[in-house]
Amino acid sequence: xxxxxxxxFVIQLHLQKKVAQILSAEAAMASQVKSDKSxxxxxxxxxxxxxxxxxxxxxxINQSVFSLDPNEEYKMDHKKRGMALIFNHxxxxxxxxxxxxxxxxxxxxxxxxxxxxxxxxxxxxxxYKREEVxxxxxxxxxxxxxxxxxxxxxxxxxxxxxxxxxxDGQIEIQEITDLFKxxxxxxxxxxPKIFILQACRGDKHDDAVxxxxxxxxxxxxxxxxxxxxxxxxxxxxxxxxxxSVAEGYYSHRETVxxxxxxxxxxxxxxxxxxTLEFTDILTLVNxxxxxxxxxxxxxxxxxxxxxxxxxxSMLTKKLFFRPKK
Numbered sequence: 001x002x003x004x005x006x007x008x009f010v011i012q013l014h015l016q017k018k019v020a021q022i023l024s025a026e027a028a029m030a031s032q033v034k035s036d037k038s039x040x041x042x043x044x045x046x047x048x049x050x051x052x053x054x055x056x057x058x059x060x061i062n063q064s065v066f067s068l069d070p071n072e073e074y075k076m077d078h079k080k081r082g083m084a085l086i087f088n089h090x091x092x093x094x095x096x097x098x099x100x101x102x103x104x105x106x107x108x109x110x111x112x113x114x115x116x117x118x119x120x121x122x123x124x125x126x127x128y129k130r131e132e133v134x135x136x137x138x139x140x141x142x143x144x145x146x147x148x149x150x151x152x153x154x155x156x157x158x159x160x161x162x163x164x165x166x167x168d169g170q171i172e173i174q175e176i177t178d179l180f181k182x183x184x185x186x187x188x189x190x191x192p193k194i195f196i197l198q199a200c201r202g203d204k205h206d207d208a209v210x211x212x213x214x215x216x217x218x219x220x221x222x223x224x225x226x227x228x229x230x231x232x233x234x235x236x237x238x239x240x241x242x243x244s245v246a247e248g249y250y251s252h253r254e255t256v257x258x259x260x261x262x263x264x265x266x267x268x269x270x271x272x273x274x275t276l277e278f279t280d281i282l283t284l285v286n287x288x289x290x291x292x293x294x295x296x297x298x299x300x301x302x303x304x305x306x307x308x309x310x311x312x313s314m315l316t317k318k319l320f321f322r323p324k325k
Contacts, residue, residue, distance in 0.1 A: 081148065087136075162174065192278075199251070238316060275322075
Protein backbone atom coordinates (compact mmCIF):
# COMPACT_ATOMS: atom_id res chain seq x y z
CA UNK A 1 0.00 0.00 0.00
CA UNK A 2 2.89 2.36 0.82
CA UNK A 3 4.47 1.62 -2.54
CA UNK A 4 1.28 2.43 -4.22
CA UNK A 5 0.99 5.65 -2.23
CA UNK A 6 4.62 6.60 -3.09
CA UNK A 7 4.08 5.83 -6.75
CA UNK A 8 0.86 7.76 -6.66
CA PHE A 9 2.70 10.74 -5.11
CA VAL A 10 5.47 10.63 -7.73
CA ILE A 11 2.93 10.48 -10.52
CA GLN A 12 1.07 13.39 -8.98
CA LEU A 13 4.29 15.48 -8.82
CA HIS A 14 5.04 14.60 -12.43
CA LEU A 15 1.58 15.65 -13.50
CA GLN A 16 1.91 18.92 -11.57
CA LYS A 17 5.19 19.68 -13.41
CA LYS A 18 3.55 18.93 -16.74
CA VAL A 19 0.61 21.14 -15.87
CA ALA A 20 3.01 23.92 -14.80
CA GLN A 21 4.92 23.57 -18.08
CA ILE A 22 1.71 23.68 -20.06
CA LEU A 23 0.47 26.71 -18.13
CA SER A 24 3.82 28.42 -18.61
CA ALA A 25 3.72 27.73 -22.36
CA GLU A 26 0.16 29.00 -22.60
CA ALA A 27 1.11 32.14 -20.71
CA ALA A 28 4.00 32.71 -23.11
CA MET A 29 1.74 32.19 -26.07
CA ALA A 30 -0.85 34.54 -24.60
CA SER A 31 1.84 37.15 -24.09
CA GLN A 32 2.98 36.79 -27.71
CA VAL A 33 -0.56 37.02 -28.97
CA LYS A 34 -1.11 40.12 -26.88
CA SER A 35 2.07 41.61 -28.28
CA ASP A 36 0.98 40.76 -31.83
CA LYS A 37 -2.43 42.22 -31.20
CA SER A 38 -0.86 45.34 -29.79
CA UNK A 39 1.38 45.58 -32.84
CA UNK A 40 -1.59 45.03 -35.11
CA UNK A 41 -3.50 47.74 -33.34
CA UNK A 42 -0.55 50.08 -33.69
CA UNK A 43 -0.15 49.10 -37.34
CA UNK A 44 -3.84 49.64 -37.87
CA UNK A 45 -3.64 53.00 -36.21
CA UNK A 46 -0.64 53.89 -38.36
CA UNK A 47 -2.41 52.62 -41.47
CA UNK A 48 -5.46 54.62 -40.53
CA UNK A 49 -3.31 57.68 -40.10
CA UNK A 50 -1.74 57.04 -43.53
CA UNK A 51 -5.17 56.59 -45.08
CA UNK A 52 -6.28 59.81 -43.45
CA UNK A 53 -3.15 61.55 -44.73
CA UNK A 54 -3.70 60.17 -48.23
CA UNK A 55 -7.34 61.07 -48.07
CA UNK A 56 -6.41 64.57 -47.03
CA UNK A 57 -4.01 64.85 -49.97
CA UNK A 58 -6.62 63.48 -52.36
CA UNK A 59 -9.24 65.77 -50.94
CA UNK A 60 -6.84 68.64 -51.38
CA ILE A 61 -6.29 67.71 -55.03
CA ASN A 62 -10.02 67.28 -55.58
CA GLN A 63 -10.67 70.56 -53.86
CA SER A 64 -8.10 72.17 -56.15
CA VAL A 65 -9.83 70.69 -59.21
CA PHE A 66 -13.29 71.68 -58.05
CA SER A 67 -12.07 75.17 -57.19
CA LEU A 68 -11.27 75.70 -60.88
CA ASP A 69 -14.06 77.67 -62.48
CA PRO A 70 -15.02 75.82 -65.69
CA ASN A 71 -16.50 79.06 -66.99
CA GLU A 72 -13.40 81.18 -66.41
CA GLU A 73 -12.61 83.37 -69.41
CA TYR A 74 -9.49 85.03 -70.72
CA LYS A 75 -9.22 88.65 -69.69
CA MET A 76 -10.29 90.55 -72.81
CA ASP A 77 -10.64 94.07 -71.41
CA HIS A 78 -7.22 95.40 -72.30
CA LYS A 79 -6.91 98.70 -74.13
CA LYS A 80 -6.41 96.92 -77.48
CA ARG A 81 -7.71 93.70 -78.98
CA GLY A 82 -4.31 92.94 -80.47
CA MET A 83 -2.51 92.35 -83.75
CA ALA A 84 -3.82 90.16 -86.56
CA LEU A 85 -1.20 89.43 -89.20
CA ILE A 86 -2.25 87.90 -92.52
CA PHE A 87 0.37 86.44 -94.86
CA ASN A 88 -1.28 85.92 -98.21
CA HIS A 89 0.58 83.97 -100.90
CA UNK A 90 -0.82 83.72 -104.39
CA UNK A 91 2.34 83.51 -106.51
CA UNK A 92 5.56 81.58 -105.90
CA UNK A 93 9.11 81.62 -107.18
CA UNK A 94 9.19 79.57 -110.38
CA UNK A 95 11.83 77.13 -109.12
CA UNK A 96 9.46 75.91 -106.41
CA UNK A 97 7.14 74.64 -109.19
CA UNK A 98 4.08 75.58 -107.10
CA UNK A 99 0.80 76.55 -108.73
CA UNK A 100 -0.61 80.02 -108.19
CA UNK A 101 -3.42 80.12 -105.63
CA UNK A 102 -6.34 81.76 -107.42
CA UNK A 103 -9.03 82.88 -105.00
CA UNK A 104 -6.69 83.58 -102.08
CA UNK A 105 -7.21 87.35 -102.35
CA UNK A 106 -10.88 86.81 -101.60
CA UNK A 107 -9.80 84.99 -98.44
CA UNK A 108 -7.52 87.87 -97.45
CA UNK A 109 -10.23 90.50 -97.93
CA UNK A 110 -12.73 88.38 -96.02
CA UNK A 111 -10.35 87.93 -93.08
CA UNK A 112 -9.34 91.60 -92.94
CA UNK A 113 -13.01 92.58 -92.70
CA UNK A 114 -13.91 90.03 -90.05
CA UNK A 115 -10.93 90.66 -87.76
CA UNK A 116 -11.38 94.41 -88.02
CA UNK A 117 -14.98 93.91 -86.95
CA UNK A 118 -13.68 92.07 -83.87
CA UNK A 119 -11.44 95.02 -83.01
CA UNK A 120 -8.07 93.76 -84.23
CA UNK A 121 -5.33 95.88 -85.73
CA UNK A 122 -5.06 93.98 -89.01
CA UNK A 123 -1.98 93.97 -91.25
CA UNK A 124 -1.80 91.93 -94.46
CA UNK A 125 1.23 91.03 -96.54
CA UNK A 126 1.14 89.67 -100.10
CA UNK A 127 3.69 87.22 -101.52
CA TYR A 128 6.38 87.93 -98.93
CA LYS A 129 9.68 86.11 -99.27
CA ARG A 130 10.88 83.80 -96.53
CA GLU A 131 13.20 86.33 -94.87
CA GLU A 132 10.53 89.04 -95.07
CA VAL A 133 8.02 86.76 -93.35
CA UNK A 134 10.46 85.81 -90.58
CA UNK A 135 11.51 89.43 -90.09
CA UNK A 136 7.89 90.60 -89.82
CA UNK A 137 6.98 87.76 -87.46
CA UNK A 138 10.09 88.48 -85.36
CA UNK A 139 9.12 92.15 -85.03
CA UNK A 140 5.62 91.16 -83.96
CA UNK A 141 6.98 88.76 -81.32
CA UNK A 142 9.34 91.45 -80.02
CA UNK A 143 6.59 94.08 -79.83
CA UNK A 144 4.98 95.10 -76.54
CA UNK A 145 1.61 93.35 -76.18
CA UNK A 146 0.95 94.45 -72.60
CA UNK A 147 -2.12 96.46 -73.64
CA UNK A 148 -3.41 93.72 -75.98
CA UNK A 149 -5.91 90.91 -75.34
CA UNK A 150 -4.32 88.39 -77.69
CA UNK A 151 -2.48 87.78 -80.96
CA UNK A 152 -3.58 86.28 -84.29
CA UNK A 153 -1.48 85.12 -87.24
CA UNK A 154 -2.92 83.75 -90.50
CA UNK A 155 -1.13 82.00 -93.36
CA UNK A 156 -2.77 81.55 -96.75
CA UNK A 157 -0.42 79.45 -98.80
CA UNK A 158 0.74 76.00 -99.83
CA UNK A 159 2.13 73.79 -97.11
CA UNK A 160 3.31 70.29 -96.30
CA UNK A 161 5.12 68.26 -93.64
CA UNK A 162 4.92 70.88 -90.91
CA UNK A 163 6.03 73.70 -93.24
CA UNK A 164 4.35 76.66 -94.85
CA UNK A 165 5.52 78.21 -98.13
CA UNK A 166 6.60 81.82 -98.49
CA UNK A 167 7.13 83.22 -101.97
CA ASP A 168 10.62 81.75 -102.34
CA GLY A 169 10.86 78.88 -99.85
CA GLN A 170 9.56 76.87 -96.90
CA ILE A 171 9.25 78.02 -93.31
CA GLU A 172 8.86 75.55 -90.47
CA ILE A 173 5.66 76.32 -88.57
CA GLN A 174 7.26 75.54 -85.24
CA GLU A 175 9.99 78.07 -86.00
CA ILE A 176 7.22 80.67 -86.08
CA THR A 177 5.27 79.55 -83.02
CA ASP A 178 8.44 79.24 -80.92
CA LEU A 179 8.91 83.01 -81.22
CA PHE A 180 5.72 83.53 -79.21
CA LYS A 181 6.47 81.22 -76.28
CA UNK A 182 6.82 82.76 -72.84
CA UNK A 183 10.61 82.88 -72.77
CA UNK A 184 10.69 84.98 -75.97
CA UNK A 185 7.44 86.94 -75.85
CA UNK A 186 6.69 87.70 -72.22
CA UNK A 187 3.99 90.30 -72.91
CA UNK A 188 1.78 87.54 -74.39
CA UNK A 189 2.21 85.11 -71.48
CA UNK A 190 -1.22 83.90 -70.35
CA UNK A 191 -2.89 85.41 -73.43
CA PRO A 192 -4.39 83.56 -76.41
CA LYS A 193 -2.09 83.13 -79.41
CA ILE A 194 -4.10 82.00 -82.44
CA PHE A 195 -2.55 80.64 -85.63
CA ILE A 196 -4.79 79.95 -88.62
CA LEU A 197 -3.30 77.90 -91.45
CA GLN A 198 -5.11 77.68 -94.76
CA ALA A 199 -2.62 75.55 -96.65
CA CYS A 200 -2.75 72.87 -99.28
CA ARG A 201 0.05 70.78 -100.72
CA GLY A 202 0.15 72.03 -104.26
CA ASP A 203 2.31 69.06 -105.30
CA LYS A 204 1.88 68.67 -109.04
CA HIS A 205 3.25 65.12 -108.81
CA ASP A 206 0.46 63.94 -106.54
CA ASP A 207 -1.31 61.34 -108.66
CA ALA A 208 -4.26 60.80 -106.31
CA VAL A 209 -5.71 64.27 -106.83
CA UNK A 210 -4.23 66.59 -109.44
CA UNK A 211 -4.14 70.29 -108.47
CA UNK A 212 -6.20 72.39 -110.83
CA UNK A 213 -5.15 75.89 -109.82
CA UNK A 214 -4.85 77.27 -113.36
CA UNK A 215 -8.18 78.29 -114.83
CA UNK A 216 -9.08 79.82 -118.19
CA UNK A 217 -11.39 82.43 -116.72
CA UNK A 218 -11.75 83.88 -113.23
CA UNK A 219 -15.46 84.34 -113.85
CA UNK A 220 -15.88 80.57 -113.55
CA UNK A 221 -15.81 79.52 -109.91
CA UNK A 222 -14.18 76.11 -109.94
CA UNK A 223 -13.04 74.05 -107.00
CA UNK A 224 -9.33 73.34 -106.65
CA UNK A 225 -8.55 70.08 -104.91
CA UNK A 226 -5.20 69.54 -103.18
CA UNK A 227 -4.16 66.76 -100.83
CA UNK A 228 -3.84 67.93 -97.25
CA UNK A 229 -0.50 67.19 -95.62
CA UNK A 230 -0.15 69.61 -92.71
CA UNK A 231 0.23 67.93 -89.33
CA UNK A 232 -0.98 69.53 -86.12
CA UNK A 233 2.06 70.69 -84.17
CA UNK A 234 2.42 71.24 -80.43
CA UNK A 235 3.05 74.85 -79.51
CA UNK A 236 2.49 75.58 -75.81
CA UNK A 237 0.01 76.85 -73.25
CA UNK A 238 -2.53 79.38 -74.54
CA UNK A 239 -1.85 78.52 -78.19
CA UNK A 240 -4.61 77.65 -80.62
CA UNK A 241 -3.62 76.03 -83.92
CA UNK A 242 -6.36 76.11 -86.58
CA UNK A 243 -5.96 73.99 -89.70
CA SER A 244 -8.03 74.15 -92.87
CA VAL A 245 -7.80 70.40 -93.27
CA ALA A 246 -7.15 67.39 -91.09
CA GLU A 247 -4.27 65.19 -92.11
CA GLY A 248 -5.27 62.68 -94.77
CA TYR A 249 -8.23 64.68 -96.07
CA TYR A 250 -8.51 67.18 -98.93
CA SER A 251 -8.29 70.96 -98.87
CA HIS A 252 -10.54 72.84 -101.29
CA ARG A 253 -10.29 76.35 -102.66
CA GLU A 254 -12.67 78.02 -105.07
CA THR A 255 -10.90 80.08 -107.71
CA VAL A 256 -13.20 83.07 -107.25
CA UNK A 257 -14.72 82.88 -103.77
CA UNK A 258 -11.67 81.57 -101.95
CA UNK A 259 -11.12 78.51 -99.78
CA UNK A 260 -14.01 76.64 -98.17
CA UNK A 261 -12.42 76.92 -94.75
CA UNK A 262 -11.84 80.68 -94.81
CA UNK A 263 -15.24 81.32 -96.41
CA UNK A 264 -17.03 79.41 -93.67
CA UNK A 265 -14.80 80.73 -90.87
CA UNK A 266 -15.56 84.30 -91.92
CA UNK A 267 -19.28 83.62 -92.25
CA UNK A 268 -19.47 82.09 -88.76
CA UNK A 269 -17.40 84.98 -87.37
CA UNK A 270 -19.80 87.44 -88.99
CA UNK A 271 -22.78 85.83 -87.27
CA UNK A 272 -21.30 84.67 -83.95
CA UNK A 273 -17.83 86.24 -83.64
CA UNK A 274 -18.75 88.51 -80.71
CA THR A 275 -21.14 86.16 -78.91
CA LEU A 276 -19.94 82.55 -79.22
CA GLU A 277 -16.90 81.04 -77.49
CA PHE A 278 -14.11 80.78 -80.06
CA THR A 279 -13.51 77.01 -79.96
CA ASP A 280 -17.28 76.60 -80.36
CA ILE A 281 -17.00 78.80 -83.43
CA LEU A 282 -14.26 76.54 -84.81
CA THR A 283 -16.37 73.45 -84.12
CA LEU A 284 -19.24 75.04 -86.01
CA VAL A 285 -16.87 75.82 -88.89
CA ASN A 286 -15.76 72.16 -88.91
CA UNK A 287 -19.38 71.10 -89.21
CA UNK A 288 -20.18 73.59 -91.97
CA UNK A 289 -17.13 72.69 -94.07
CA UNK A 290 -17.70 68.95 -93.62
CA UNK A 291 -21.17 69.28 -95.14
CA UNK A 292 -19.72 70.67 -98.40
CA UNK A 293 -18.71 68.51 -101.34
CA UNK A 294 -17.08 69.19 -104.72
CA UNK A 295 -19.64 69.73 -107.48
CA UNK A 296 -17.64 71.68 -110.07
CA UNK A 297 -14.07 70.72 -110.89
CA UNK A 298 -12.03 69.99 -114.00
CA UNK A 299 -10.72 66.86 -112.32
CA UNK A 300 -13.77 64.60 -112.58
CA UNK A 301 -12.35 62.16 -110.01
CA UNK A 302 -12.54 64.95 -107.41
CA UNK A 303 -16.31 65.30 -107.68
CA UNK A 304 -18.02 64.45 -104.42
CA UNK A 305 -14.81 64.81 -102.38
CA UNK A 306 -15.18 66.34 -98.92
CA UNK A 307 -13.06 68.23 -96.41
CA UNK A 308 -12.69 68.13 -92.63
CA UNK A 309 -10.85 70.99 -90.86
CA UNK A 310 -9.36 70.60 -87.40
CA UNK A 311 -7.88 72.62 -84.56
CA UNK A 312 -5.49 71.87 -81.72
CA SER A 313 -6.39 73.88 -78.63
CA MET A 314 -3.94 74.52 -75.83
CA LEU A 315 -6.14 77.27 -74.43
CA THR A 316 -6.63 77.15 -70.67
CA LYS A 317 -9.76 79.29 -70.42
CA LYS A 318 -12.77 80.19 -72.51
CA LEU A 319 -12.18 82.75 -75.24
CA PHE A 320 -14.77 85.36 -76.23
CA PHE A 321 -14.40 88.38 -78.52
CA ARG A 322 -17.14 90.46 -76.99
CA PRO A 323 -17.34 94.12 -78.12
CA LYS A 324 -15.14 96.44 -76.09
CA LYS A 325 -16.88 99.00 -73.92
